[in-house]
Amino acid sequence: MTMAEAGGNGADVLLDVANISLSFGGVKAIRGVSFDVQKGEIRAIIGPNGAGKTSMLNCINGFYHPQEGTITYKGRTRKQMRPHEAAAQGIARTFQNVALFKGMSTLDNLMTGRLLKMKGNFFLEALHLGPAKKQELAHREFVEGVIDFLEIQTIRKTPVGRLPYGLQKRVELGRALAAEPELLLLDEPMAGMNVEEKEDMSRFIIDVNEEFGTTIALIEHDMGVVMDISDRVVVLDHGEKIADGTPDEVGKNQDVIDAYLGVSHD
Amino acid sequence: MLYREAGQFKASYAADQAIFPITQDRVAVIAVLLIAYLGVPFIQGDYWFEAILLPLLIFALAAIGLNILTGYCGQISLGTGGFLAVGAYSTYKLMTAFPDLNILLIFILAGLITAGVGILFGLPSLRIKGFYLAVATLAAQFFLVWLFNKVPWFYNYHPSGNIEAPPREAFGFLITGAEATPQVRYVVILIFVTLLTLAAKNLVRGRIGRSWMAIRDMDIAAEIIGIRPLQTKLLAFAISSFYIGVAGAMMFSMWLGSVETEAFQLFVSFDVLFMIIIGGLGSLLGSFLGAGFILLLPIVLTNLFVGGLGFTANFAKHVEFMLFGGLIIFFLIVEPHGLARLWQITKEKLRLWPFPH
Numbered sequence A: 001m002t003m004a005e006a007g008g009n010g011a012d013v014l015l016d017v018a019n020i021s022l023s024f025g026g027v028k029a030i031r032g033v034s035f036d037v038q039k040g041e042i043r044a045i046i047g048p049n050g051a052g053k054t055s056m057l058n059c060i061n062g063f064y065h066p067q068e069g070t071i072t073y074k075g076r077t078r079k080q081m082r083p084h085e086a087a088a089q090g091i092a093r094t095f096q097n098v099a100l101f102k103g104m105s106t107l108d109n110l111m112t113g114r115l116l117k118m119k120g121n122f123f124l125e126a127l128h129l130g131p132a133k134k135q136e137l138a139h140r141e142f143v144e145g146v147i148d149f150l151e152i153q154t155i156r157k158t159p160v161g162r163l164p165y166g167l168q169k170r171v172e173l174g175r176a177l178a179a180e181p182e183l184l185l186l187d188e189p190m191a192g193m194n195v196e197e198k199e200d201m202s203r204f205i206i207d208v209n210e211e212f213g214t215t216i217a218l219i220e221h222d223m224g225v226v227m228d229i230s231d232r233v234v235v236l237d238h239g240e241k242i243a244d245g246t247p248d249e250v251g252k253n254q255d256v257i258d259a260y261l262g263v264s265h266d
Numbered sequence B: 001m002l003y004r005e006a007g008q009f010k011a012s013y014a015a016d017q018a019i020f021p022i023t024q025d026r027v028a029v030i031a032v033l034l035i036a037y038l039g040v041p042f043i044q045g046d047y048w049f050e051a052i053l054l055p056l057l058i059f060a061l062a063a064i065g066l067n068i069l070t071g072y073c074g075q076i077s078l079g080t081g082g083f084l085a086v087g088a089y090s091t092y093k094l095m096t097a098f099p100d101l102n103i104l105l106i107f108i109l110a111g112l113i114t115a116g117v118g119i120l121f122g123l124p125s126l127r128i129k130g131f132y133l134a135v136a137t138l139a140a141q142f143f144l145v146w147l148f149n150k151v152p153w154f155y156n157y158h159p160s161g162n163i164e165a166p167p168r169e170a171f172g173f174l175i176t177g178a179e180a181t182p183q184v185r186y187v188v189i190l191i192f193v194t195l196l197t198l199a200a201k202n203l204v205r206g207r208i209g210r211s212w213m214a215i216r217d218m219d220i221a222a223e224i225i226g227i228r229p230l231q232t233k234l235l236a237f238a239i240s241s242f243y244i245g246v247a248g249a250m251m252f253s254m255w256l257g258s259v260e261t262e263a264f265q266l267f268v269s270f271d272v273l274f275m276i277i278i279g280g281l282g283s284l285l286g287s288f289l290g291a292g293f294i295l296l297l298p299i300v301l302t303n304l305f306v307g308g309l310g311f312t313a314n315f316a317k318h319v320e321f322m323l324f325g326g327l328i329i330f331f332l333i334v335e336p337h338g339l340a341r342l343w344q345i346t347k348e349k350l351r352l353w354p355f356p357h
């Protein structure tokens, strides 16, 4: 694994998380965790329930503000970043519990995902004239590409609230992809899916990574999937990092095995 | 002609994104517009205009305004009456302070002033939601009505406390004041309502509308996509208030002619809220259906019970309250998308008829 060997060599690092600590009142969700994500890799974050994985993603895209530590993204170090700033810099994500816009169609959810790429001109839009109309069409074309890629053509006009869970997860991935992100954060993209759906989703994730060159950080409980698709894995437990390396290395790590023994998770 | 989508294949995304992608819808809208512009103005008799058509258009406009804020952006407001009053009183002040200013321009200015006031009262929406926001807008309602009542400057120190619209012309037609014919006033209001409805349609189906709905449906996800909650909500407050302000301007100057703050009390806020609940939250068509329903139901009931069956007017009023109450509960629980959604379901059924599967 050349990826793992390159770790720490600053050249290709897209995201560097250093000494992050986050607590809610008395609860320490993250304790001094450091790791990096390199350009073009699929980086998995694993760990038992309550390990602090989701909190870590929330720190990365500016939703939580860690009390300690720094986050360096594309060479710029920020102590605090607002979610919309993270979005503007090319970070997109999906949520552990699907967070789609329930009242809108699949197409509109994806178009909304692309919002930041659109330029605003209130009056032209109110009149639906020239550039505003052209812009809608251009973005529609891109979004249709994402729809084809994810094979969700048939549910284009369906309100997403009516879709089954597995498809909702897929639409949510689509919404994130519509933003053409450089860094894609996926929080348990396969939770609650059956084997077939998991296979589809794994394929999409690998394709996104390979075809668009998108860097991906994902949280996943299914170890089989993690071993299959990720380049490197970081393991959290009780807010601390207990291992970091290739799937093979991590799988053999005694601390990891201990952390997972006796801890119930699905 | 059958209502069919099948067979109408859209060869381009442009065709699919047209304002009315289905031919029959387009035809229906054009037919309604033709009747509204070329037929209705020749109706004789003031009753139809004063009791039905003018209030219908004006309240539909106010309902569109509230629907933008509540139905599309998810921010509940009980301040509609207050915002209508801002539109009315700023129109009055502008008409009397600048007698030479074009009256149509005054309507726009009144809308802009109301938009400013809307932004001000929308500021708390960054911090508070739902019930608490409703209470904050209720405060706006009471404050604004109190203000126009208590500060004589707003009604030019008139002893009665009333404001009265002076006569003004546009394009050679008298459109305000006692001498303006209802037909002319109707056409002017219709033009405003048509253009503003079109603009609202374009906004809600594009970038801005999606950002509103995103905030409404899942504000956390919206923020992570890059939507700024405060700006987005304030834009909704501004545009919503603009529509309501223009409606208030017309209500005062082209429909009632003379008003006092009594006309803008809390019950008006509720009336408009009921219009969008019954008509359909997040639907422009619903704003018209709801306005029509709420305005026509009392008239129909009075005619039926008092005129037809000989009951007292009081009885008709009570039936009206009960019906409204029941319907609002029905729509809130069973069909939050209102009459517009029922209409859409009918259309979906028709699309497949007579082969339901």
Ligand SMILES: Nc1ncnc2c1ncn2[C@@H]1O[C@H](COP(=O)(O)OP(=O)(O)OP(=O)(O)O)[C@@H](O)[C@H]1O
Pocket: A024, A027, A028, A029, A047, A048, A049, A050, A051, A052, A053, A054, A055, A056, A096
């Ligand atoms: N907003 C919050 N307020 C208070 N405590 C929180 C908050 N978010 C997370 N926590 C706490 O932080 C800890 C880590 O939670 P987090 O959701 O990050 O875990 P996780 O690794 O994603 O778990 P899971 O696998 O169950 O999703 C938990 O103890 C949780 O209760």
Ligand SMILES: [Mg+2]
Pocket: A053, A054, A055, A096, A187
């Ligand atoms: Mg989690």
